[in-house]
Amino acid sequence: MDPELLELQRQLEAAQSARSSVRLSERNVVELVQKLQERGIIDFELLHTTSGKEYITSDHLKHEIKMEIKKQGRASLVDLSDTLGVDLYHVERQSQKVVSDDPTLMLINGEIMSQSYWNTVTEEINEKLQERSQIALAEIAAQLHIGSELVISILEPRLGTIVKGRLEGGQLYTPAYVSRITAMVRGAARGTTVPTNLPSVWNSLQQQLQEMHGASGVSVEGSFFQSIFNGLLKEGAVLGSIRAGGQWTPAVFAHAQKESVDAFFSQNSYIGYDVLQKLAIPQPKQYLEARYPDGIALDAVFVHPSVVDMLDTAVGDAIDNGHWIDSLSVLPSYITGPDATRILSICPSLQKAIKSSKAVLFGESCVFSNVFIKKRNTMLSGNAERRRRLLDNLQKQIDEAVLDMQLYEKALDVFEDDPATSGILHKHLLKSMGTPIVDKVLITLDKDRKLKNGMEVEDSEDEHVQLSTADRTSLVKDLPGALSLKAQALIEALEGKRFNSFMDALRDILEESGLTFKKLDKRLERTMLHSYRKDLTAQVSSESDPVSFLPKVVALLFLQAYNKALQAPGRAVGAVIALLKDKLPASTYKVLADYHSTTVKLLALQAAATDDEEDCASDRMREKKEDLEERLMPELKSLVLGTSKE
Structure with a gap:
């Protein structure tokens, strides 16, 4: 290395290590910096640290921020402020500049984060x-x-x-x-x-x-x-x-849907929309119209044209043969009235017949030929006359029966204090007089209903027909509305215990039927009692059978005593005789009581007779019968008929 350069380095090192003899106070430094700024020598921004002992430039702060981010990758502005010792405001300002200058950095929620x-x-x-x-x-x-x-x-x-x-x-x-x-x-x-x-x-x-x-x-x-x-x-x-x-x-389900629909439709020639709904097919009508363009979409069902052809043939036959037909009986049971009307509207034979006045459509499904209508009108006209005669005949029979029943009903009042006998007499009248008139009324009303509806009714005599309870109930069910209710009440009264309740029920049904219930007045009652007395006297006079004689003579004596007509069964005769005790002379009552006692014994012997004791029983029965015929009957006849003549 150059010796001169080495010397300069040595001198610099010595100068740096030498202690300065001049030291400035912090106040002097601050004043010095201010003077430099005033003179424009320091023309850049200086920032104070939070300690107030240092100055820092903006560029250096930015550099420090970059170094911290490079070291940590992610730094909070608050942490940077503490680490660098610079106010948060200056850190935020310089951080925004750092982030804006570097696209790899981002500032989010007070933190700087780098891509690294x-x-x-x-x-x-x-x-x-x-x-x-x-x-x-x-x-x-x-x-x-x-x-x-x-x-x-x-x-x-x-x-x-x-x-x-x-x-x-x-x-x-x-x-x-x-x-x-x-x-x-x-x-x-x-x-x-x-x-x-x-x-x-x-x-x-x-x-x-x-x-x-x-x-x-x-x-x-x-x-x-x-x-x-x-x-x-x-x-x-x-x-x-x-x-x-x-x-x-x-x-796979859609395929199964199609197969199910095809199978049902091909087998039955119709299919209901609810069938498709069960198969989860939406808009079934549109689905079927698209799948079977030749089919006919009705309100509730989709049908094949063959259904129309079948009905058209049946309707044509009915019209040609002068009959009528209910299309519902020909069509599948799934098809209802409105849909039947729609099918009939496209049947060629029916439309042709209607235009030519050979047939008419009634209701939703019934087709009538004009020939059938004419026959039915003729029959109904004849039935009207038959109905009139039928009801007139019933009225005549009812008039007679109702008067007789009212006449015999009056005798029941005499036995109100004897519940047992009263019950027997009520039931006897219900059975002997009520049953025939009830059966006659029900049979006649049923015939009238059939004739009114144009049904065939035979002109058979059924005056003596006796109906069972089941027969009566069956006839009642066929009667219309209120009439059926009144008829049911009549049957219940017939099976009851009070004859007066039965008479009320009979009056109700007659009024509902348009018939009259003839009331027994005093004048008519006297006439009937006179005729009854005359007829009963003749029967007593001519009667030769000792057993049959007893109820007739008792009825005549009761009529003489109470002026009331009585119908009493054999088991009530004893009670009636006991009631007559105070009304008859002692001699007459004694003969009557003996006659009754002997008759009861005779009947008991007849009931108890067996093969083993046939001879003995026959002798006793013969004795009793001879006693009645030869002694008691003539004597009783003499007493009763003599009184009757008086």
Whole structure:
């Protein structure tokens, strides 16, 4: 080295190491700097440190900031202020200039971050991702104390380079894990054979993952499943269609839908829209019209043209043969009235017949030929006359029966104090007089209903027909509305215990039928009682059978005593005789009581007779009968008829 240069270096070193004899105070330095600034010698900005003992230039502050960022990669402005000893205000100003001059830096939320820092961070994220297969962005953001949006902006440009993974729905996944999830989604989609809500499928896959890996398993968002599914659908890896709301319809189901519809339609020549709705086919009417252009779309069903041809043939036959037809009886049971009307409107034979006045359409489904209508009108005209005669005949029979029943009903009042006998007499009148008139009324009303409706009715004599309870109930059900209710009440009264209730029910049904209930007045009652007395006296006088004689003579004596007509069954005769005790002379009552006692014994012997004691029983029965015929009957006749004549 040059000796002169070496000498200069030695002198400089000596000068630097030598102690100055002149020292300036801090005040002198400050005044000196101010003078230099006033004279323009220092023409750049000087900044005070927070300690107030140093000056620092803006450029040097910027340099210090850059050095700190280069060393740390990420620095908080607050930390820089403390480290550099400069007020935060100056640090913020110079930091903004540093960041604006260097595109690799960013200032966010009071922190300066470099790209090298993010490269290092993303390398660490990638290492952790490969270990765990998945990382949540929220977790990364929490660890780095930054927002999730910033994490996404940092990760996205580095995906596939530094970070080997896929970002989806707030999660980072490794390619291997994505492939695994893709396989699960593909399998689930291909295994679905019916329309399915995809969110429910994703929930099932999520549960499956949790069962496989436990609580520490990877959490997969439904949006990730959906994103993978959309990709598979676009690639053609899964076949089908998806509607808004995530409703997935596999291609295999759509194919099965078509086969089911084709099979049903070809077999039945019709198909209801609800069948398609059960097959999950939306807008069934439009679907069928597009699939079967020749078919006919009705309100509730879609039919093949052959259905129209079939109905047209049946309607044509009915018109040609002078009949009528209900199209619903020909059409499939699935077809209702409005749809039947629509089909009839396109039947050529019907439209032709209507135009030529050979047929008419009634209601929604019935077709009547004019020939049938004319025949029916003729029959209805004849039926009107038959109905009039039928009801007139019933009225005559009812008049006679109702008067007789009212006449015999008055005798029931005498036995009100004897409930047992009263009950027997009520039931006897219901059975002997009520039953025939009820049967006659029901049979006649049923005939009238049939004639009114144009039905065939035979002119048979049924005056002596006795109906069972089931027969009466069946006839009542066929009667219209209020008449049916009144008829049911009549049957219930007939099966009851009070004759007066029956008479009320009979009056109600007669009024409902338009018939009259003839009331028994005093004058008519006297006339009927006189005729009844005369007839009963003749019967008692001519009766030769001792058993049949007893109820007749008791009825005559009751009429003489109470001036009331009585119908009493054999088991009530004893009670009637007891009632007559105070009304008859002692001699007459004694003969009557003996006659009754002997008759009861005779009937008891007849009932108890067996083959083993035939001879003995016959002798006793013969004795009793002879006693009645030869002694008691003539004596009783003499007493009763003598009184009657008086």
